[in-house]
Amino acid sequence: MRWLRKLSTAIILIAVFGGMYYLISLQYPFHWNIVPFDYLKLYLMGMLITLQISIFSILLSFVIGVLGGIARVSKNETLRDLTGVYVTIFRNIPLLVIILLVYYGIGTIFDFPRFWAAVIALSTFEGAYIVEIIRGGIQSIPKAQFETADALGLSESQKFFDIILPQAFRNALPSLTGQFISLIKDSSLASVIAIEELTQRGNEVATMALASFESYITVALMYFTLTYVLSYASKIIERRFAIP
Amino acid sequence: MSEILRIENLKKSFGENVVLKDISMSVNEKEVVVIMGPSGTGKSTLLRSINFLERYDSGKIFFKGQLLTAEPSVVRAARMKMAFVSQSYNLFPHMNALKNVMYPLVKIRKIGKDRSKEIATLWLKRVGLGEKLNSYPSQLSGGQQQRVAIARAMAMEPDLILFDEPTSALDPEMTVEVLNVMKELASKGVTMIIVTHEMRFAREVSDRILFMSNGYILEDTTPYEFFKMPKTPQAVRFVSQFA
Numbered sequence: 236m237r238w239l240r241k242l243s244t245a246i247i248l249i250a251v252f253g254g255m256y257y258l259i260s261l262q263y264p265f266h267w268n269i270v271p272f273d274y275l276k277l278y279l280m281g282m283l284i285t286l287q288i289s290i291f292s293i294l295l296s297f298v299i300g301v302l303g304g305i306a307r308v309s310k311n312e313t314l315r316d317l318t319g320v321y322v323t324i325f326r327n328i329p330l331l332v333i334i335l336l337v338y339y340g341i342g343t344i345f346d347f348p349r350f351w352a353a354v355i356a357l358s359t360f361e362g363a364y365i366v367e368i369i370r371g372g373i374q375s376i377p378k379a380q381f382e383t384a385d386a387l388g389l390s391e392s393q394k395f396f397d398i399i400l401p402q403a404f405r406n407a408l409p410s411l412t413g414q415f416i417s418l419i420k421d422s423s424l425a426s427v428i429a430i431e432e433l434t435q436r437g438n439e440v441a442t443m444a445l446a447s448f449e450s451y452i453t454v455a456l457m458y459f460t461l462t463y464v465l466s467y468a469s470k471i472i473e474r475r476f477a478i479p
Numbered sequence: 480m481s482e483i484l485r486i487e488n489l490k491k492s493f494g495e496n497v498v499l500k501d502i503s504m505s506v507n508e509k510e511v512v513v514i515m516g517p518s519g520t521g522k523s524t525l526l527r528s529i530n531f532l533e534r535y536d537s538g539k540i541f542f543k544g545q546l547l548t549a550e551p552s553v554v555r556a557a558r559m560k561m562a563f564v565s566q567s568y569n570l571f572p573h574m575n576a577l578k579n580v581m582y583p584l585v586k587i588r589k590i591g592k593d594r595s596k597e598i599a600t601l602w603l604k605r606v607g608l609g610e611k612l613n614s615y616p617s618q619l620s621g622g623q624q625q626r627v628a629i630a631r632a633m634a635m636e637p638d639l640i641l642f643d644e645p646t647s648a649l650d651p652e653m654t655v656e657v658l659n660v661m662k663e664l665a666s667k668g669v670t671m672i673i674v675t676h677e678m679r680f681a682r683e684v685s686d687r688i689l690f691m692s693n694g695y696i697l698e699d700t701t702p703y704e705f706f707k708m709p710k711t712p713q714a715v716r717f718v719s720q721f722a
Contacts, residue, residue, distance in 0.1 A: 379568035382532055386565075387583045387635075388558035397582070401573050478573050479615045 263448060270449035274440045281436030282457050288350070288432060289419045289461075292357040296418065297411075299362030304369025304403075305395065318366060325363035331424050333360050338428045353425035361418045368414060372407030373399060405476060412469035416462045423458070433457055482544075483508045483639055483670055484529070489538035491524055498524045499535065500694035506639070509668040513681040513702075516691035517717060522674045525691070526643050529672070530561050543638065559587055562632030562640045567648040569628035570616040576603060577612040580631045588635065602630035606660050622653025629660055633669075640664070642673040678721045682706055690714045 271278055306318040325333070337356040338349060376399055384394040404411075426435035437454035441447040482505050489502040498521040506512050514522045527533040529540060531547065531554045540547045542557050570579050580599035584590045590598070603612055606626040616624050625645055632640050642661070646654040658680045665671065665684045675681060681688060681702060688705040690698040692713040698705060709715045 377568050379565065380571070382565070383563075383569055383571070386530055386532060386558060386563035388555045388587050389583075390555070393586055397586070398571055402571075405573070479618055 259448070265449060266444070266446050267449060270440060270444050270446040271453040274436075274444065277436045277440060278433070278453060278457060281431060281433040282461070284350075284430065284432040285419070285422055285434075285458075286461070288353055288357065288422045288425060288430070289415075291354045292361065292418055292422065293415050295354065295358035296360075296362040296365055299358060300365025300369050301400075303362065303366030304373060307366060307370040308373050322363045322366050325360050330356070330360045330421055331427060334424055334427060349428050349430055352428060353422070353430055357418060357422060357425070361414060361421070364414050364417075365411065368407050368410045369403065371410070372403035375406050376402050405478065408469065408473050408476075412466055415469075416465060419462050419465065420458060481508050482506070483510075483542070484672075485541040486529070487539045487541075489525070489528060489535050489540065491521070491528060491533065491535040498694055499528070502538070502694075502696055504689060504696060504699065506670065506672060508638075509670055510686045511665045511670070511684055512672045512687045512689060513685040514672065514674045514689045514691060515676070515681060515717070517713075520691045521694050522691050523643050526641050526672065526674050529641060530558055530563050532563070559635065560638045562635055562637040563643070564625070564628050564632055564640065564645050565643045566645065567621065567624070570624055570631075572616050575613050575615050576608060576619065576627045579616070579627055580634050583631065584634055598634050599630070602634045603627065605633075606630045607656070620653060621649045622656045625649065625653075625657045626660055629657070629664070633664070639670045639672065642671060642675070644674050644676070646675065646677060678706075690717065692717075 303318045303321065306314045307322075309315060334353060334356040337359075338352040341355075342349070342352040380398060380402070381394065384398045389398070422432060423434035425432050426438060429435065431439075433454055437450045440453075441450040444450070484506040486502055486504050489499050490497070491499040502521075502525060514525065516522055524533055528535045529542075531549070534549070542561065545553075545557075547553060547557055570576075571582070574582060577596070577599055580602060581592075581595045584595035584598060585592060588595075600609070600612060603609060606629055608623060608626055608630070611619060611623060611627075614623075616627070619627065629645075645661070646657050649657060654677070658677060661671070661673070662680075662684055673681075673685070685702050688698070688700060688702050689696050690700075690705065690709070690711075690713075692711075697711045698709065698714050700710075705714065706718055709718050
């Protein structure tokens with residue numbers, strides 16, 4: 236009785252959220268005709284910036300993660316230790332603080348735009364987690380695979396890029412998706428250095444139109460759309476590259 | 480007959496545990512040498528030392544007259560001419576059977592893709608897997624996987640193949656199909672060193688049997704003599720277990 240289960244879930248959800256909405260609306264007059272529709276352009280602009288920050292940060296953090304992940308399992312102990320220190324530092328400082336440090340610290344020395352400060356802060360922060368995800372992916376490959384590659388006479392780079400990493404990525408893909416979804420959501424913290432991304436636009440409209448509830452619900456739905464599309468895309472990729 | 484492999488005074492220990500105590504042996508071209516002996520006597524370690532999967536502590540290995548050193552280029556060059564088939568997990572799970580055989584041809588022997596594909600297809604047909612070219616390892620039985628591994632090894636045209644208990648992870652039916660392929664290679668004059676517990680196979684196929692016990696080679700003899708009149712008490716005990 237799958238449809239019955241789905242139906243009951245839907246009824247419960249509608250009852251809970253509808254009830255909440257009703258209770259709030261007794262105290263708070265919703266103005267859906269003004270927000271978001273009068274400000275739709277601002278939200279979309281914000282969403283575009285969020286998307287840009289996220290895409291650059293996903294790419295950069297992925298590069299950091301792959302290089303770091305390989306370094307974490309390399310034979311060079313110094314390299315291994317250095318990456319370990321990087322991971323420890325960035326996993327133990329709040330992202331908000333990292334953003335502020337990059338923007339007010341490094342950003343003022345080298346004088347780069349705040350957009351890139353956000354990208355650097357986000358990618359170094361999420362990169363630390365991705366290093367560990369890739370490391371786990373590599374270490375989950377049976378030792379025999381390394382040995383077979385060696386026994387065939389493959390070079391170190393052939394072994395890594397053709398044999399180990401393709402398998403490690405497949406193992407790591409679900410965790411990677413999770414991390415990238417976190418990254419998109421975490422990008423909302425970039426609003427603290429006044430980047431006009433989605434959350435910041437939400438803040439602006441909330442004060443301008445005196446409609447915080449409507450504004451943040453809009454923002455929430457837009458984030459949800461972004462991350463939902465990403466997780467759906469990743470499921471397709473996962474299926475596409477699955478080893479039978 | 481010319482000598483293809485010579486080992487002189489090989490020693491290897493894992494911490495306190497001395498696994499290879501003083502191994503000297505040689506293998507001639509076209510010879511099939513089977514290494515037998517109780518578990519934990521260093522058979523696999525010896526085999527793995529030959530192609531440098533295991534670093535030995537002292538001693539010398541000559542392959543085709545050349546001394547093997549730890550120099551990566553020397554090791555790689557030797558490995559290209561020395562195939563290795565182990566118990567299991569030999570194949571790359573993200574490549575189908577054809578790709579598994581083709582990959583080292585393209586990347587190591589540097590043969591063009593089309594030609595590699597022909598060679599790979601040919602060898603997979605020879606081991607009876609002409610229908611399974613596009614199957615992934617997980618879609619093949621253990622015996623079929625080992626046959627792909629053998630096809631991959633043979634396609635590299637090695638001068639020597641090392642088999643490290645190639646059937647020990649297989650059930651009896653599959654063991655037979657893998658042993659049959661190996662028998663055929665033996666009859667074609669492929670030089671092989673095989674670590675195995677398959678007594679009947681050893682008796683039928685090998686030219687020589689090396690009996691190892693406790694880190695030493697105790698007997699180096701023909702299969703007939705080994706099974707009919709083993710000399711050392713360890714070999715007598717070993718043979719009688721299986722009789």
